[in-house]
Amino acid sequence: MTKILMIDDDVELVELFRDYLQTEGFQLDFSHFGLSGLQLALTGAYELVMLDIMLPDITGTEVLNRIRQQSRIPVLMFTARGDDVDKIIGLESGADDYVPKPCTPRELVARLRAILRRTSYLEDIATDWPVIAGPLKIWSERRKASWFDKELELTSTEFNLLETLANNFGRVVTKQKLSESSLGRPLAHFDRSIDVHMSSIRQKLGCQSDGRSYIQTVRGQGYQLIKG
Structure with missing residues (x-):
C-alpha cells in the first residue's frame, strides 16, 4: 500500500480520511503536531505528506520550509477555502499543490493520485538520455x-x-x-x-x-x- 503521512490536528478529519484512504489502497499515518510530523516526514518512509497550514505548535508553512531544506518529498497542503494568501504562501514555500478545507475524501484521493502519478520515481537506467x-x-x-x-x-x-x-x-x-x-x-x-x-x-x-x-x-x- 502507498504510505502517506498526514500532519493535522483535526482528530475527526484524520480518522475520516484514514478509513477512506485505506479502502482506496493507501496506508495513512498521522501526527497532530508539526514538530513530530516533521520528524516522521524526514524518515524516508512515506511517498507523500499531507500538511495542514494551521497546527498547534508551529505553522504548517514552517514545517514545509524545514522539509524542503532536506527533502523533495511531495507535499499537499490543506488551506482555508477561499484564502488565496494561504495558497500562495504554501506554493512559494515549496508545496506541490493545495486542497481547500473542507474537501471530500473523493476529491482528496483524486489530488493524491494526480501528484503520485507525476512524482513516481523510476529506476535509473542507461537509456535515460536527457x-x-x-x-x-x-x-x-x-x-x-x-x-x-x-x-x-x-x-x-x-x-x-x-x-x-x-x-x-x-x-x-x-x-x-x-x-x-x-x-x-x-x-x-x-x-x-x-x-x-x-x-x-x-x-x-x-x-x-x-x-x-x-x-x-x-x-x-x-x-x-x-x-x-
Whole structure:
C-alpha cells in the first residue's frame, strides 16, 4: 500500500480520511503536531505528506520550509477555502499543490493520485538520455535537472513545469496545458498556482546578461522557455 503521512490536528478529519484512504489502497499515518510530523516526514518512509497550514505548535508553512531544506518529498497542503494568501504562501514555500478545507475524501484521493502519478520515481537506467534545451538538461526518469551543468534543486511540481517547457523549447505553452501536465488538473478560474511556481523557477534559473528572464510570459497565452 502507498504510505502517506498526514500532519493535522483535526482528530475527526484524520480518522475520516484514514478509513477512506485505506479502502482506496493507501496506508495513512498521522501526527497532530508539526514538530513530530516533521520528524516522521524526514524518515524516508512515506511517498507523500499531507500538511495542514494551521497546527498547534508551529505553522504548517514552517514545517514545509524545514522539509524542503532536506527533502523533495511531495507535499499537499490543506488551506482555508477561499484564502488565496494561504495558497500562495504554501506554493512559494515549496508545496506541490493545495486542497481547500473542507474537501471530500473523493476529491482528496483524486489530488493524491494526480501528484503520485507525476512524482513516481523510476529506476535509473542507461537509456535515460536527457532532454537538452539550451543550458538546461532534464533526465525524466531520474527526475533530475541541471542548469549550466549545475544540478537544480526543484520541487516535483517545479520539475514537471520545467520539463514541459523544455519539451516545448522556444514555443509558448499555455497555462491550461501546464496545469494539466504538471498539476494533473485543469486550470481553475483565478488559479495562480502556475504563476507562483514559475516565479520560484525563475529565481532558481537567474537572469540573462541583459536582465531578461529565461522564462518569458506571453500575455494572454502562457509561458515560453526562450532560446536566447
